[in-house]
Structures are given as structure tokens and as C-alpha cells.
Amino acid sequence: MRTLPLGILWICLISTAAPVPAQSESEIDILRAELAQMRSDYEARIALLEKRLDAAEQKADEQQVKQPDPWQPDEIPSQMVASGDNSFNPAIGVIFQGQAWSYDNDPGDYQIPGFPLAGESGLRAEGFSLGEIEIAISANVDDKFTAWLTAPIAIEDGETGIEVEEAWIETTALPAGFSLRVGRFFSNIGYLNDIHAHAWDFADLPLPYKAFMGGKVIEDGLQLRWMAPTDLYLELGAEVTRGDRYPAGGAGNSGFGSYALHAITGGDVGFSHSWRAGISWLQTEADERESGSEDEPLLFTGDSDLMIAEFVWKWSPNGNFRQRNFIFQAEYLWRNEDGVYDLPDRDVLPYDTDQQGWYLQAVYQPIPRWRVGVRYDQLSSDNPGYAFVGTPLMPADNDANRYSIMVDWSNSEFSRLRLQYTLDQAGIEDDNQLGLQYIFGIGAHGAHSF
Numbered sequence: 001m002r003t004l005p006l007g008i009l010w011i012c013l014i015s016t017a018a019p020v021p022a023q024s025e026s027e028i029d030i031l032r033a034e035l036a037q038m039r040s041d042y043e044a045r046i047a048l049l050e051k052r053l054d055a056a057e058q059k060a061d062e063q064q065v066k067q068p069d070p071w072q073p074d075e076i077p078s079q080m081v082a083s084g085d086n087s088f089n090p091a092i093g094v095i096f097q098g099q100a101w102s103y104d105n106d107p108g109d110y111q112i113p114g115f116p117l118a119g120e121s122g123l124r125a126e127g128f129s130l131g132e133i134e135i136a137i138s139a140n141v142d143d144k145f146t147a148w149l150t151a152p153i154a155i156e157d158g159e160t161g162i163e164v165e166e167a168w169i170e171t172t173a174l175p176a177g178f179s180l181r182v183g184r185f186f187s188n189i190g191y192l193n194d195i196h197a198h199a200w201d202f203a204d205l206p207l208p209y210k211a212f213m214g215g216k217v218i219e220d221g222l223q224l225r226w227m228a229p230t231d232l233y234l235e236l237g238a239e240v241t242r243g244d245r246y247p248a249g250g251a252g253n254s255g256f257g258s259y260a261l262h263a264i265t266g267g268d269v270g271f272s273h274s275w276r277a278g279i280s281w282l283q284t285e286a287d288e289r290e291s292g293s294e295d296e297p298l299l300f301t302g303d304s305d306l307m308i309a310e311f312v313w314k315w316s317p318n319g320n321f322r323q324r325n326f327i328f329q330a331e332y333l334w335r336n337e338d339g340v341y342d343l344p345d346r347d348v349l350p351y352d353t354d355q356q357g358w359y360l361q362a363v364y365q366p367i368p369r370w371r372v373g374v375r376y377d378q379l380s381s382d383n384p385g386y387a388f389v390g391t392p393l394m395p396a397d398n399d400a401n402r403y404s405i406m407v408d409w410s411n412s413e414f415s416r417l418r419l420q421y422t423l424d425q426a427g428i429e430d431d432n433q434l435g436l437q438y439i440f441g442i443g444a445h446g447a448h449s450f
Contacts, residue, residue, distance in 0.1 A: 090139035091444035095198045097131035099124060099437040105429055112211060112426045114381040114395025115355070116291035116298050118246040119214025124204075124435070130155055131437075132197065134165075138444070144173040150196075165218065177227040187217040188225075188237050188262050189280035191310040191331055195449065201327070201363045202406055203420045203437045206377040208333040208357030212306055214246035214291075217282065219258055233276075235264045243284050247304050247335075250287025257285040266450065275313045276450055282306040286339065292392050302339010302351070308332070312450070325365045332358040343391055351393070355381040369411065375404040379426065400426035414441045 101107070107123035124131075133153040140146045150166035168183030186194035192209060193216055205215060221241030228234040243257020244250070251257050260283070266276035284304045290297040309332045316325040338352045359377035366372075381395040388394045402425060408418035415438075422433040 090137050093136045093441060093443035093445050095134040095136070095196075096440045096442075097133065097198060097438070098129065099131055099203065099435055100128045101126055101433065101435045103431055103433050105427070105431045110427055110431075111292075111392060112207070112379065112400050113428065114384075114393060115211035115379060115400070116392045117210060117214070118289075118291040119216075121205075121210035121213075121215045123433075134196065134198065136444070140172070141169065144171060146170050146172050177229060179225050179227075181223040181225075182221075184218065184220045185223060187219060187239060187241070187260055187282065188223065189217060189260050189282050189306070190308040190333070191276075191278065191312060191329065193217055198439045198441065201329075201361065201371075201373055202375055202404060203418060203435050204422075206331070206357075206359035206361075206375065207379050207400060207402060207426055208331070208359060208377065211357060211379055212247060212333055212335050212355070217247070218245060219243065219248075221258070233264075233266045235262075237262045237264075243286075246289065246291070247282070247306065248284035248286055249289025249300070250285075252285035252287045257287075259283045271318050273313070273315050274450075276311070278310045280308045280310075282308075288342070296344040298344075298392065299342035300337065300339055300351070301342070302337060304337045304339075305335065307334045314450075321365075323368055327363045328360075329362075330358070330360045332356070341393065343393075346391070349385075349387050351384055351388075353382045353384045355379070369409055371408050371410075373406045373408075375402075375406075377402050377404075396428075398425075402426055414445060415439070 101124050103123070103126055107126055110123045111117065135149075135151045135153070137149045137151075138147065147169050148166055149164075152163050152165050154161055154163055164184060166183075166185055168181050168185045170181040171179055174180060188194055190209075190213075192200070192205065193213065204210075209215060219239070219241035221239060223237060223239045225235060225237040228236070237260075239258075239260040240256060241248075241258040241260070242251050242255050243253070248258045260280065262278060262280035264276065264278035266274065268274045282305070284306075286300050286302060286304055288299040288301055290299060292298040311330050313328045314321075314325065315327075317323065334354070334356045336352075336354050339350075340348050341351045342348050357377070357379040359375060361373060361375035363371055363373035379400040383395070384393055402422055404420060404422040406418055406420040408416055410416045418435075418437040418439070420435045420437065422435075424431040424433055
């Protein structure tokens with residue numbers, strides 16, 4: 001009788017234990033299925049994200065202009081600040097500048113014998129003064145054009161006015177390395193001409209720029225540039241402009257009074273050195289171009305040819321310019337003017353004279369934020385003839401020259417304080433000049449050229 005209950009119990013145990021393996025196997029299958037589903041979902045999501053990333057990178061490559069190598073000149077200011085769709089979001093920046101100057105002589109009487117000054121080539125006002133406030137606006141117009149506007153707020157003789165310094169449109173999609181710029185722009189002749197004042201290494205321009213170019217050559221017209229598809233950087237360019245500003249004047253030749261050519265090359269030497277060299281030529285026609293005194297100006301009519309050779313060498317340890325760097329810079333300028341001068345209270349006199357000028361400068365940053373620089377500049381001129389004795393066009397017996405030294409401190413790329421001393425031996429009398437300058441920028445701020 002004991003076997004029956006035991007048998008019944010055994011059957012019950014077997015009947016209850018038998019489904020366990022089936023149940024465990026079913027749970028494993030479910031877990032495996034869920035894991036496979038999750039893996040499939042994640043793989044699909046990763047594939048989708050990779051596809052979106054590829055599309056975004058491709059779009060960014062199409063919209064963003066390629067940046068040059070460290071030693072190359074920047075393409076154009078707008079390309080440095082414009083990225084993506086700026087249709088309703090142009091880059092806007094403001095540069096504040098001011099200074100305080102002290103002179104031994106009256107800056108209002110300043111002149112360089114043999115080189116009548118014009119444009120903005122005179123000395124800054126003595127004492128404290130607000131410098132040029134520069135407003136810059138840039139954006140891509142669309143996928144084929146970009147635009148740039150520079151509008152300085154200038155204060156002159158107690159009056160404030162807004163000028164149009166630059167206003168141009170440039171192509172971004174021409175083939176074979178070409179680009180075309182139309183509007184008002186800084187000519188690309190020389191090294192310093194197309195660099196804005198807030199990016200200068202000294203508070204003023206060298207003597208040759210003052211004497212031969214009236215400070216800067218700014219014209220209305222057309223500029224064509226071509227960048228060669230070579231390992232060595234090579235850029236060629238040509239300009240046709242109105243010729244309405246110094247060293248041109250009067251918009252001669254029916255408003256096509258100025259022509260320019262330039263060639264620039266450069267490269268790297270190892271990881272720490274880079275260089276740039278160039279040559280440019282400017283030919284202008286002048287029709288009663290004014291220079292000298294505003295009350296009794298000298299009027300020149302004729303042709304003016306200007307040639308500029310430039311060379312720049314830069315060093316920074318392994319290319320890290322923020323810690324230490326050194327810049328050597330030099331330019332040589334030669335000018336020939338052939339025409340006639342209409343002098344106050346004198347006859348119209350024929351004028352055919354060669355003049356030359358050059359400068360050397362070196363700037364060294366030994367530690368972050370601090371820089372020191374030295375510069376020497378000089379002018380010389382042929383004798384225009386006995387008829388010009390007693391006029392501003394007769395050069396002095398000695399060549400005009402200056403010695404300058406500066407030290408500046410930059411808390412960031414947006415602020416700079418500079419102290420500069422100059423021994424000016426270019427005028428009628430030697431002059432000791434001491435200046436304090438500040439430069440501050442807000443808003444969009446494009447990288448500077450080489």
C-alpha cells in the first residue's frame with residue numbers, strides 16, 4: 001500500500017518538473033530576440049547618424065571657404081568671418097581707436113621738402129584725440145558672391161561724418177583659381193596698403209607710403225586675381241580703377257585713370273619659418289591733382305608710375321606665434337612723375353623726376369602679450385631743376401629719414417595699447433614725437449593677413 005502513494009508522488013514530481021526546461025528555453029529565446037532587435041535598432045540609428053554627419057560635413061565643405069596655409073595671405077576679409085548661411089545674419093564688428101601725441105614742433109606746419117603731402121599723410125593732432133572708429137559688415141550674398149563694407153566714423157575739424165572706405169562684392173565660385181572683385185577697395189599693391197590701420201605694427205605708416213601714396217591707395221573699380229595650383233604659393237592680379245584719388249586725380253582717361261599689377265609668392269621653411277615676397281606696379285593719370293597746402297595747393301597734371309618690391313619673414317617656434325614670434329618686414333618704392341606743375345603765383349613748370357623710398361622694420365614678441373619693434377624709413381629724390389628752388393617740390397640736401405621704436409601690450413586679440421617714439425628727420429627741422437595709442441574691437445573680428 002506504501003508503493004501506491006509513492007508512485008503517485010513520483011508521477012506528480014515528474015509532471016511538474018517536465019515543463020521547466022521548456023520554459024527556460026523559451027525565456028532564452030525571448031532574450032535573444034530582444035537583444036537582436038536592440039542591436040538592429042542601434043545599428044540602424046548609428047547608420048542614420050553617420051549618414052547625417054556625412055551630409056553635414058559635405059554641406060559645410062561646400063559653404064565654408066577653404067582657409068589658406070599659415071604663411072599664405074588670407075583670401076578676403078569676408079571669407080574669414082562669413083560661414084554658413086548669413087543671409088539674415090551678417091558679421092558686424094567695430095574697431096575703436098584713439099591716441100595722444102606730443103611733438104617738439106607744430107604738427108600743422110609739417111612738410112617734407114620735395115614731397116608735397118596729400119590725402120591722410122600728415123601728422124596726427126597734438127594732445128588727446130579720438131581716432132577713426134571703423135565699422136565692418138560682411139556676409140555671403142549667396143553661394144557665388146560675398147560682400148564687405150567698411151564705414152569709418154571720422155572726426156575732422158570738430159565735425160563728425162561717416163565715410164565709405166570699402167564697399168565691394170567678390171565672386172567665390174569662379175573656376176581655375178580666379179576671383180573677381182568690384183566696388184571700392186584697397187589696392188593690392190605693396191604689403192601694407194591693404195592692411196587696416198588697427199593691424200599695423202606701428203601707429204603710423206612709413207614715409208614712402210605717406211609721400212608716394214597719400215597714406216593708402218583706395219579706388220573704385222575692378223580687381224581680378226588668380227591663384228596658381230602649385231605647391232609654392234603664387235598669386236597674380238590686375239586692377240582697373242577710376243583714378244580719382246591720390247596718387248591719381250581727376251578720373252582721367254574717361255574714368256579709367258589707374259591701372260595696377262601685382263605678383264605675390266611665399267612659402268614655409270620647416271615648421272617655424274615662413275616668408276612672402278612680391279612686386280607690384282601702379283600707373284595713374286593725374287588731372288590737376290592737389291597736394292601740399294589746402295589754401296594754395298600744388299596742381300599736377302601728367303603720368304605717375306609707382307613700383308613696389310616687398311619682403312616679409314616670420315618666425316615662431318613650431319608655428320606657435322602666441323608664445324613667441326619675430327617678424328622682419330621691408331619694402332622698396334620707386335616713383336617717376338612726368339608732367340607739369342601749376343604752382344601758386346608761378347608759371348606752369350615741366351616736371352620729370354625720379355624718387356625712391358624704403359623702410360626696414362623688425363617686431364619681436366619675447367613673451368605672450370608683449371611686443372617691441374624698431375623701424376627705419378627714408379626718402380630721396382632727384383633735383384627737379386633750378387626753376388623749383390624755393391618751392392615745396394625742391395628736396396633738401398640730405399635724404400629724409402626717421403627712426404621709430406614701439407612697445408605694445410595686448411590683453412587679447414581684441415585689445416592693444418601701444419607706446420611709440422619717433423625721431424623725425426624728414427621735415428625742415430628735427431622733431432621728437434611721442435605717441436600713446438589704444439585699439440579695441442568688438443563683434444566679429446576676422447583673422448589678419450600674413
